[in-house]
Amino acid sequence: MRLSQFFLPVLRDVPASAEIVSHQLMLRAGLIRQSAAGIYSWLPLGLRVLRKIENIVREEQNRAGAVELLMPTIQQADIWRESGRYDDYGKEMLRITDRHDRELLFGPTNEEQITQIFRDSVKSYKDCPKTLYHLQWKFRDEIRPRFGVMRGREFLMKDAYSFDLSEEDARKTYQKMFVAYLRTFERLGVKAIPMKADTGPIGGDLSHEFILLAETGESEVFCDQQLIDMPVPDESVDFNSDLSSVIESWTSHYAATEEMHDAEKFENEVSKDNQVSARGIEVGHIFYFGDKYSKPMKCEVQGPDGKLIALQMGSYGIGVSRLMGAIIEASHDDNGIIWPKAVAPFDVGIINLKPGDEETDKAANNLYQSLQQKGFDCLLDDTNERAGGKFKTMDLIGLPIQMIVGPKGVKNGIVEIKYRKSGEREELSFDDAINKISS
Ligand SMILES: Nc1ncnc2c1ncn2[C@@H]1O[C@H](COP(=O)(O)OP(=O)(O)O)[C@@H](O)[C@H]1O
Ligand SMILES: [Mg+2]
Numbered sequence: 427m428r429l430s431q432f433f434l435p436v437l438r439d440v441p442a443s444a445e446i447v448s449h450q451l452m453l454r455a456g457l458i459r460q461s462a463a464g465i466y467s468w469l470p471l472g473l474r475v476l477r478k479i480e481n482i483v484r485e486e487q488n489r490a491g492a493v494e495l496l497m498p499t500i501q502q503a504d505i506w507r508e509s510g511r512y513d514d515y516g517k518e519m520l521r522i523t524d525r526h527d528r529e530l531l532f533g534p535t536n537e538e539q540i541t542q543i544f545r546d547s548v549k550s551y552k553d554c555p556k557t558l559y560h561l562q563w564k565f566r567d568e569i570r571p572r573f574g575v576m577r578g579r580e581f582l583m584k585d586a587y588s589f590d591l592s593e594e595d596a597r598k599t600y601q602k603m604f605v606a607y608l609r610t611f612e613r614l615g616v617k618a619i620p621m622k623a624d625t626g627p628i629g630g631d632l633s634h635e636f637i638l639l640a641e642t643g644e645s646e647v648f649c650d651q652q653l654i655d656m657p658v659p660d661e662s663v664d665f666n667s668d669l670s671s672v673i674e675s676w677t678s679h680y681a682a683t684e685e686m687h688d689a690e691k692f693e694n695e696v697s698k699d700n701q702v703s704a705r706g707i708e709v710g711h712i713f714y715f716g717d718k719y720s721k722p723m724k725c726e727v728q729g730p731d732g733k734l735i736a737l738q739m740g741s742y743g744i745g746v747s748r749l750m751g752a753i754i755e756a757s758h759d760d761n762g763i764i765w766p767k768a769v770a771p772f773d774v775g776i777i778n779l780k781p782g783d784e785e786t787d788k789a790a791n792n793l794y795q796s797l798q799q800k801g802f803d804c805l806l807d808d809t810n811e812r813a814g815g816k817f818k819t820m821d822l823i824g825l826p827i828q829m830i831v832g833p834k835g836v837k838n839g840i841v842e843i844k845y846r847k848s849g850e851r852e853e854l855s856f857d858d859a860i861n862k863i864s865s
Contacts, residue, residue: 427772427803427804427805427806428806428808429805429806429807429808429809430808430809432470432471432805433456433469433470434456434469434470434471434819434823435456435469436454436455436456436819436822436823437453437454437456438454438818439454440454441453441454443460444574445572445573446573446574446576446642446751446755447642447754447755447758448573448574448576448642448750448751448752448754448755448758449573449574449575449576449751451754451758451762451763451822452472452574452575452750452751452754453574454762454822455471455762455763455822455823455824456469456471456472456823457469457471457472457475457750458472458574458575462579463571463579464568464571464572464577464578464579464580465578465579465580466574466575466578466580466747471771471823472750472771474771474772475750475765475769475770475771476582476746476747476750478768478769478770478771479614479746479749479750479753479769480561480582480584480746482610482613482614482768482769483561483584483610483744483746484561484584486606486607486609486610486613487559487584487586487606489606489609489661489665490557490602490603490605490606490665491557491602491665491666492557492558492559492586492603492606493556493557493558493559494558494559494560494561495558495559495560496560496561496562497533497536497539497540497543497560497562498533498539498562499532499533499562499563499564499565500522500530500531500532500533501530501531501532501533501536501538501539502528502529502530502531503521503528503529503530503531504529505538505539505541505542505723506531506538508538508722508723509537509538509541509719509722509723510722511538515534517567517569518534518566518567518568518569519531519532519534519566519567520532520534520565520566520567532564532565533562533564533565534564534565534566535564535583535585535741535743536560536562536585536587537587537719537739537741538719538723540558540587541587541719541720541723541725541739542723543558544556544558544587544589544725544737545720545723545724545725545726548589548727549727549728550727550728551591551727551728551729551730551735553727554589554590554591554595554727554737555588555589555590555591555595555599556588556589557586557587557588557589557599557602557603558586558587558589559584559585559586559587559742560584560585561582561583561584561746562582562583562585563580563581563582563583564580564581564582564583565579565580566579566581567579573642573644573751574751575747575748575750575751576644576707576748576751576752577644577748578747578748581745581746581747581748582745582746582747583743583744583745583746583747584743584744584746585741585742585743585744586603586741586742586743587739587740587741587742588600588603588739588740588741588742589720589725589737589738589739590737590738590739590740591727591729591735591737591738592738593716593738595738596632596714596716596738596739596740597632597714598669599740600632600712600714600740601669601670601672601673602665602669603712603740603742604620604634604669604672604673604676604712605659605663605665605669605672605673606665607620607636607710607712607742607744608620608658608659608676609658609659609661609663610710610744611636611638611709611710612658613768614749614753614766614768614769615753615757615766615767615768615769616638616709616749616752616753616756616757616766617638617639617654617756618636618637618638618709618710619636619637619638619639619647619649619653619654619681619706620634620635620636620637620676620677620681621634621635621636621637621647621649621681621682621683621686621706622634622677622681622682622686623635623683623685623686623711623713624685624686625713625714625715631677632712632713632714632740633711633712633713633714634677634711634712635683635708635710635711636708636709636710636711636712637681637683637706637707637708637709638706638707638709638752638755638756639654639702639704639705639706639756640705640706640707640752640755640756641704641705641755642705642707642755643704643705643706643707643755644705644706644707644708645683645684645705645706645708646683646684646687646703646704646705646706647681647682647683647684647703647704647705647706648680648681648682648687648692648701648702648703648704649679649680649681649682649702649704650679650680650681650695650696650700650701650702651699651700651701651702652679652700653676653679653681654702656675656676656679659672679696680692680695680696683706683708707748707751707752707755708745709744709745709748709749709752710742710743710744710745711742711743712740712741712742712743713740713741713742714738714739714740715739715740715741716738716739717736717737717738717739718739719739720736720737720738720739721736724736725737725739750769753765753766753769758824761818761821761822762821762822762823762824763822763823763824764824764826764846764847765824765825765826765846767826770824770825770826771803771805771823771825772803772804772805772825773797773802773803773804773825773826773827774797774802774803774804774805774825774826774827774828774829774863775804775805775806775807775820775823775825775827775828775829776790776793776794776797776804776805776806776807776828776829776830776831777807777813777816777817777820777828777829777830777831778790778806778807778808778831779813779816779830779831779832779833780832780833781808781809781810782810783833785833785836785837786831786832786833786836787808789831789836789841789856790806790808790831791806792856793829793831793841793856793859793860794806796860797860797863800860800864802863805823805825807819807820821846824846825846826845826846826847827843827844827845827846827863828843828844828845828846829841829842829843829844829859830842830843830844835853839855839856840853840854840855840856841853841854841855841856841859843859843862843863
């Protein structure tokens with residue numbers, strides 16, 4: 427992409443409306459614009475990152491055996507009456523009436539919708555277990571939307587729903603999602619620690635929040651340093667094998683959010699050196715809730731003996747749009763965003779220091795084309811802005827690698843590479859630079 431043809435409205439000043447650094451940087455780097463309180467447009471650069479996050483989430487869901495579908499944003503109130511949640515949900519639910527006076531709502535979550543689909547389509551135990559998921563916008567009329575996309579009213583979530591025949595099977599499904607979540611966050615370049623969460627009236631130990639540690643997190647969290655250092659299962663992990671030992675190693679160390687914190691236990695179980703108390707951002711939440719929805723909504727299948735079985739369900743959310751803010755909270759410096767490679771909107775930013783100069787243009791274009799041909803997504807700054815401004819913008823938008831092409835270097839056949847994260851620079855011939863980046 428040539429910057430002259432792109433749409434990248436960067437802001438030089440820190441917007442006064444933004445309280446935390448990720449929100450400031452998302453506005454400044456031209457990733458989002460606010461449309462109404464807690465509702466945002468995704469500008470081209472932001473959309474690229476959102477898509478990258480989505481894709482990693484998707485790949486790991488698929489790997490774990492979940493199947494993608496897409497449910498609508500608008501739902502009928504009736505299915506929420508069946509589950510009994512229509513009245514309980516309160517003011518966070520955006521309720522809509524259509525021209526025929528039918529009651530609709532903008533979905534804050536999809537348990538009812540998926541349960542309806544499943545019960546109408548699946549009649550036999552032979553078609554279980556199944557885990558279905560989608561990536562869809564949610565609306566929750568949060569009383570205090572804040573921190574940009576971190577606590578929005580409209581936000582993008584990956585939500586998966588599982589249907590199993592027994593609690594034992596549901597536990598296995600839960601473990602698959604647990605591992606898929608560890609892998610997803612690792613691939614996104616962030617550390618998210620699974621912490622035991624409240625299971626409400628259902629009880630049991632099958633609810634975890636995945637918490638990213640960051641100073642601006644909304645809640646206080648406590649955990650064992652060993653969890654932060656624990657390796658995540660690599661891609662060779664077999665989701666059809668017994669995963670209990672992985673889960674065991676992750677859940678045997680202390681980790682709790684404020685609501686679940688037990689100060690005495692923390693003191694006793696975690697050595698002084700390993701006691702971490704920090705602030706955290708909830709980026710994912712997994713939950714087993716048994717027949718909470720399948721029973722009232724009659725989501726049942728016929729078992730081998732002909733008897734009806736109410737399915738054992740779980741739900742598994744990832745805050746996709748929140749993650750973009752969370753990643754920035756965890757990865758930035760005074761000059762701007764530092765994207766982890768996997769989610770960077772472009773792999774390489776090429777700066778042409780003297781557009782209009784024939785030799786420099788030629789060198790920059792060649793470099794751009796060679797890298798594109800090798801599969802790198804490049805942003806070529808071919809605008810007429812002065813050099814200082816170009817450097818500032820490139821740092822602000824946080825692409826992992828910058829390549830600087832100027833008339834002096836071109837004369838000597840040399841390009842400068844700057845690595846955004848370390849700040850290191852090196853000068854190489856064009857060929858060596860291309861090889862270096864490709865390797
Ligand atoms: N208002 C919001 N804005 C952005 N992301 C959100 C919001 N609410 C929830 N999420 C994301 O969706 C995930 C699943 O949501 P859920 O656990 O149902 O929400 P909550 O914890 O707020 O009840 C959360 O872990 C979080 O990452
Ligand atoms: Mg939650």
